[in-house]
Amino acid sequence: MTLYTYGIIDSSDQIKESIYGPEGSGVYNIPYCDIGVVVAELNEPVQNVSKSSVLAHEEVIERLMEHFTILPVKFHTVFDGRNSILSMMQSYYKHFKDNLNRLRDKVEFGIKVIWPADKIKKSIRNSRKKGEHEMPIPDGSLNKNFVRKKLEKYKINEEFEQKAYKFINVMDIFFSKFAAEKVLKKLKTENLLLDAAYLIDKDRQADFKKAFEHIKNAHTGFKFLFSGPWPPYNFVICRRKVSYLKIPNKKICLIK
Amino acid sequence: MHNVAIKSKEVTLLEVLDRVLNKGVVVSGDIVISVADVDLIYLGLKVLLSSVETMEQLRGSPFVGPMQEAT
Numbered sequence: 490m491t492l493y494t495y496g497i498i499d500s501s502d503q504i505k506e507s508i509y510g511p512e513g514s515g516v517y518n519i520p521y522c523d524i525g526v527v528v529a530e531l532n533e534p535v536q537n538v539s540k541s542s543v544l545a546h547e548e549v550i551e552r553l554m555e556h557f558t559i560l561p562v563k564f565h566t567v568f569d570g571r572n573s574i575l576s577m578m579q580s581y582y583k584h585f586k587d588n589l590n591r592l593r594d595k596v597e598f599g600i601k602v603i604w605p606a607d608k609i610k611k612s613i614r615n616s617r618k619k620g621e622h623e624m625p626i627p628d629g630s631l632n633k634n635f636v637r638k639k640l641e642k643y644k645i646n647e648e649f650e651q652k653a654y655k656f657i658n659v660m661d662i663f664f665s666k667f668a669a670e671k672v673l674k675k676l677k678t679e680n681l682l683l684d685a686a687y688l689i690d691k692d693r694q695a696d697f698k699k700a701f702e703h704i705k706n707a708h709t710g711f712k713f714l715f716s717g718p719w720p721p722y723n724f725v726i727c728r729r730k731v732s733y734l735k736i737p738n739k740k741i742c743l744i745k
Numbered sequence: 746m747h748n749v750a751i752k753s754k755e756v757t758l759l760e761v762l763d764r765v766l767n768k769g770v771v772v773s774g775d776i777v778i779s780v781a782d783v784d785l786i787y788l789g790l791k792v793l794l795s796s797v798e799t800m801e802q803l804r805g806s807p808f809v810g811p812m813q814e815a816t
Contacts, residue, residue, distance in 0.1 A: 497770065540758065543765050563769035585770075599760055716760045722768035 492519075492528040492574060494566040495549050496720070498557035499589040501525050508552050511542065516549060519571060521578035524585060527553055528574070531567065538565070554720045558593045560585060561720045588725050594691045595669055597724060598717035599684075600701065602660065604653075605710055606679040613648045617641070650676065657683050660704050667697040672723045682711070686723035694718060 493510055501520030508516040510529020518525040527549075546564055553559050568574045578585070653676050660683065665671060668687040677684050689697045698715075705713045 543762060544758075547761050547765050561764075561769040563771050564765045566770075599764075714760070719764060722764040725768075725770050 490570065491531045492568045492570065493531045494562045494568060494574070495527040495529070495546070495559075496553060496562050497560040497585045497589070498525050498527055498553060499523075499559075499593065500557050504553070504556075506552065506556070508549055510549070511545065516553075519574050521575060522582060524578075524582070524589060526562075526574050526578060527559075528568075550720050554596075558589050559720050560588050560592070560725050561722055584726075592688070592721045592724060595688050595721060595724075596691055596694065596718035597721045598687050598689055598694075598697060598701075598715065599719065600664070600687065600716075601681065601685075601714040602656075602683040602708075603680050603712040603714075604656070604682040606649075608710075609652060610645060610649055610679075613645050613652070617645065617648075649679075653682055656708075660708075661685070663700055663704055664697070667693050667700055670724055688721060688724050689718075691718075 495516065498518065500518070501523050502518065502525075504516060504518050504527065510516050510531070512529070512531055512533070514530045516527055516529045518527050529549075543564065550559060550561050568577070657673070657675050661671070661673060664685070664687055668689055670688040672686045674684040676682060687697065701713070701715055705711075705715075
């Protein structure tokens, strides 16, 4: 029998609500000191990855999130029994405890901002064509046109990035007023200006949503995707350390 | 089962997938399993803590998608 893991919670109490795992078995808590690991029993070694299994996994985590602070464990984390879980908890207890304390009463929100990259580049190109930005080409160049084009492209990209960072900065300063922590990914693609996750105190959710609406309304022509509240997927910090787990009759060495 | 919490948040499937599949606590990235004092290294494993017997079962099971690969 394997144990399918959902997350680490800040309680060693049993889950009172009826929540069901991948094979319909009840989800329960395996306590370790004052925290616990929420699992469901599996008879099959590996569960199929499908849209419904991903959504079902998230559903369980969100239901747990209503009652506990939870550190979601990566999808499809499977242990081969209670002993393995307890050994893992022994190694990671302090990390989990630190994270649970840090993330208590906080939720994650996701913000994606898509901007019209083509239009922005076109406007940069047009403004440069007016002549003020002609690049000086060194004398004796064998292929002036080639060099000029390269330099021009470089300059346009540079200006494009500067514009992007200026926008991101304005938005981030505003959002950060309400956030305890943040994870920003800037210009993942030319169009995806910002892919951000903000960690927000539960009692500041309404303020954060208002801030988002304000920024959204101030940037017509940009597309905004707002999601949450999520469990703190992006904010669990787990520093790896080397350890060796010795479980009776099993030889397992973890490289961390 | 999975409709109330998720749909009410107006999230796209992409957002769910991005978090559920890519984020979360990684207990261990790589696992070395020793069989008769010979280390068999499984790299890039989806986080899996397992006995040798279970690994053997997994190796024999058909792969459905990249997340299911045991090696």
